[in-house]
Amino acid sequence: MGLRDLRLQLAGARGLSTPGAGSALRTTLTDRTLDRLQQLWRQATEEHEHPIKVGSGTALACTGSLARGDGGPLSDLDLVLLHDGRSLSPADLAEVADRLWYPLWDSGVGLDHSVRSLAQCRAVASGDLAVAAAMLDLRPVAGDEALVAGVRKQLAEDWRAQSRKRLPELVEAVAARHEQAGDLSQSLQPDLKEARGGLRDMVVLRALTRSWLADRPHGAPDQAYSRLLDVRDALHLVTGRSRSILARQEQQPVAEVLGLADADELLTEVSRSARVVHQAVHTTMRAARQSQRARSRRIGPRRPQLEPLGEGLYLHDGEVVLGRGHDLDDPLLVLHAALAAATRQIPLAPATAANLAENGAPLPRPWPEEARRLLIRLLGSGDGLLEVWESLDQAGVVDAWLPCWAAVRSRPQRNSIHRHTVDRHLLETVLHAARQQHRHRPDLLLVAALLHDIGKIRGADDHSVVGAPIAARTALHLGFDADDAAVVELLVREHLTLVTLATTADPTDPATIEAGLRAVRHRVEVVDLLEALTEADARSVGAKAWSPWRATLLHSLTGHLRARLGGGDDGAEQHVGLAG
Structure with a gap:
């Protein structure tokens, strides 16, 4: 043979x-x-x-x-x-x-x-x-x-x-490969080998450690790598070929070989494993660059350069770290650390994230007002949110904050217009919503953006209906009062209603306007929030979901709704409660 x-x-x-x-x-x-x-x-x-x-x-x-x-x-x-x-x-x-x-x-x-x-x-x-x-x-x-x-x-x-010369070359080569092969954690037909977080990245991780510039994390990355190897091996068996592209038509047979329920479960496992591998490569590469810079400095003892950020947090070598004066018994410390990193668009040091997750004091339920305020500032911090949230998620902090997050983490979306997994799409929507904070109650808008697809879980027929009560419970958990939680629930339930009415019916038709009024409970403030959420949701998907045509129709409909409701002062602070 x-x-x-x-x-x-x-x-x-x-x-x-x-x-x-x-x-x-x-x-x-x-x-x-x-x-x-x-x-x-x-x-x-x-x-x-x-x-x-x-x-x-x-x-x-x-x-x-x-x-x-x-x-x-x-x-x-x-x-x-x-x-x-x-x-x-x-x-x-x-x-x-x-x-x-x-x-x-x-x-x-x-x-x-x-x-x-x-x-x-x-x-x-x-x-x-x-x-x-x-x-x-x-x-x-x-x-x-x-x-x-x-x-x-x-x-x-x-x-x-040759590590001084080779490290920049390696960083550049990895970035170029990722640009070409895409992100394994976000692709519906992923390249298991070459994509970001794929098998090739583990070879890079080993090469980095051989340079003696940095050690690498063990445990979780090794388990994630082994799982990706399992998927590759099953793909070989299914196709009878040496392949690394997990094509759509092969996903269900591969899932069956691995004893998984379906292709969605397979892609979820691939995504979660890829995120762990990428995080390990990313942090090890950063540590190697830091080590290289340290070696290039003048020989002799040097005190670490620490810039105080408050709350016992410091900026050190491009990362937010814990230092003297921190209080792990303070449940707000992790929020302060995340906010300090995100607003500066720099990483939260992996050891700091792990320390806060393992040893930090848990937040009470419901959250106190200051914790909620810090979370809203974090959600509104801009592009720095993505990397910081990923670090917190990998460390286990996000699960402690939002138990509902686990059900959508790395969950694939079969709708072809979507570019991201459910959890990443939620964060992208938050980024777009944060750019609209001139709206009334930006806190409710940001939380609704974070939770609008939280109902995209296994077995859900209508994710908006399934997700609405989950969002309400989460809002209460975060310390919002019943009125505000009801607004979040409404925004999640109706987050597709306005754009559907605007694009499938005449926005000027009285029947269409009446349907829109019922969706917003005849509240002009809710029109404002729901319009902003609709736009943020669509923009995060891309051009197929948010085009000038769709924008014109949506704004036409919301304009008619405001006219019927007597307008509304966009610059005023207004109560948006719906409970009771």
Whole structure:
């Protein structure tokens, strides 16, 4: 049986639906593949009808997924025939290479191969960042293991010595790859390997640690990476091909192989895993840059440069950190820290986020007024909100604030006009709503924007109806009074009503206007809030949802509603309560 068929057979027999099955399968695939390659080595050298004696100075080595031990059923093999330039003649070396490569091609496996000396390995690695990173995992297969160890050691030393030059190149290359392949956590047909948060990023993470500039987080990133490998392996089984694009038509079969309920659950797991991997790469890359800057400074003891931000928080090396004077018993501390980072559009240090999540005092229920005020300021802080919210979410803070968030985290949206998962769409809507804070009660607008799709949960027929009571309960939990919670509930329930009326009926028709008045409970202030939420929701989706035509129709309808309700002073503070 050929090597390709053997690996597929092993994968099919093992199954991937039980916990740990994927890791066990990859260990078996690695061991059996190495066994076959060692057998092939013997057949190509001493057992061949025209044997070639290979002693020290020549070896077969591997890089890539086989070297890391995480190759899938149909992953390509990356093999290197190493030599010292003396042990074999060029003709014998070429003959051994042919005897190795041709049987592998005939077996149907994907093969990337090369024949190199140490000097050639160093030369190629110095000019090709991807090769340099891959060669750090160089692993012996057969032949002179000492030669392989020596080459790997030298390449690692080169990598560390060139880290000052290589780190900016690595950052640029990663950014370019992400730009081309997209965001794994947000794609409906994701590239498991090349996209942001994908399998390739874990290779980058390992390469960063080999530079000795920074350590990397363990635990959660390793589990997330293993899950992405499970998905890739299932994709290989389903398609019978070495593929990394999880196409729409293959998602349900892949989900079934993994024992998941459906394609939505599969995409949710992929998204959550990708976010963990990306967060690990992002924070490690930032730590490596910080370490590099520190090394470039004048030799000698230096006190850390800390800029006080209040509440025991400091700005240090481009991050918000905890310092002297902080009070973990203060339940508002995490909100102060998040706000300090978001308003400055800088990261909240990972260790600080973790410390606040694990050791910070919980907020009481309902939230006190000051906590609610800080949350509203955070939601209105602008683009810096996204990174800070992600850090808080990864640390577990968001779940403590909003228990309902877990049901929409990383949840895919099947509507083709949507670009983001449900939770990311909610945050994008908040960003657009924050730009409209001249409206009455921006606090209610921002909270409604954060919760307007909170009903997009498994089994929901009408997410607006399902989400409305969830939003009301959450508003009460955040300390809003019953009147304000009722407004939030109404905004969530009716967040699609105005644009639907405006685009499917005549906005000037009395029947259309009456339907709009019923939706806003005949309150001009609610017209204002609902119009702002509708626009923010549509803008966060994109041009397909918010066009000049749609905007004109919506504003025509809301103009007629205001006229019927006697206008309303946009500059005045007005009560918007509906409860009772």
